[in-house]
Amino acid sequence: MTMMIDFLDETGKVAPGEISQVEQLLQFAAGKMKVEEGSEVSVTFVDNERIHAINLEYRQKDAPTDVISFPMEEQGEGEIEISGADMPRILGDIIISIERAKEQAEEYGHTYARELGFLAVHGFLHLLGYDHESKEEETEMFSLQKEILEEFGLARE
Template sequence: MLYTENRQDKIEVTDEFVNKITEVCNFALKEENMDIPYQISLLFVDNSEIKEINNETRNIDRETDVLSFPMLDFEEGKVYKDIYVDFEFDETFKDGEELILGDMVLSLEKALEQSEEYGHSYEREVSYLVVHSILHLLGYDHMVDEDKVKMRAREEEILNKLDIRR
C-alpha cells in the first residue's frame, strides 16, 4: 500500500496522479520480486521543505529531488531481489501483513524543474524519481561507480518496461 501526503501547494496532486505513481510503485516492486504486501509512505513537498529535510537528515544544506528512508537493512552490495525472495521478515518490519519498506520524500517542484531541464515530460521525471527511490528502499545505492551503473541500468529497464521514455 502506498500512503501519500501532500505538503506543498505549488503543483496540483490529483487522484489520477497518485494512481499513476501507485502503478509505477507496484510495477517496480514486482520487477524486484517483491510479491508480498508492502507499505511505503510518500510525502510530496516543495524545494524549501526538501532542502530543510536534506539538511536535517544528511547535513546537506541544499534542495534535492527525492530522499529515501529505508526501513530494511541490507548487506553492502546486496539488494532485495537477490537475497530476500522467500525470506521471512521479523514482525519488527511489518504492520499486520504489510512489509514496511520505508519513506520517500519527493519535491514536485524540483521534478518539474528537472523535466524542463532534461526535455522530457513531468510524468517521466516523477516516475523516474519514484523508481529511483524504491530501488533505494530495496537496497540499491549509487555511492560507488559500479553500484551507480547497476542502479541506473535497473531504473531505465523498469521505466522502459512501463513504456515511460525520455
C-alpha cells in the same frame, strides 16, 4: 496489488492522475523486483523548502534535492532487527520535491510525468538497498531504473 502505498501531498498540487500513475509505476516496479505481497511504502510530495529542510537535518546538505529515501530495513548502529512471520514488510519512505521534478523535467527536456516516475523509482530502489556510491552500484541501479521506466512506458524522450 503487491504493495500498500500511502500517499501524502503536502503541496496540494499533485493531480490525482499523477498520483495514480506513480502508484501504478511503483506497483509495477514491486512486481518486477519481486517485493513481498503486502509490503508497505509511503510517498510524500513536498516543495523545495521542505525537502531542503529534510536534506539539511538528515543528510547535512544545505540545499534542496529532488528525492530522499528513508529505508526502514537499514539498521543503524546499535539497532536490532524486528521481524515476525505475520508482519508486513515496511520498506520505508520516499519524499519527492515536485518543484524540483518540474524544474528537472524542463532541464532534461522530458515530461513532468516521466521525471516524477523516475524520482519515484529511484527512491524505491534505494528502499530496496540499491545505491550509487560506486561506479558498479550506479551502473546496476541506473540500468534497473531505465528498464523499469521503459517497460512501464515512461522511457526518456
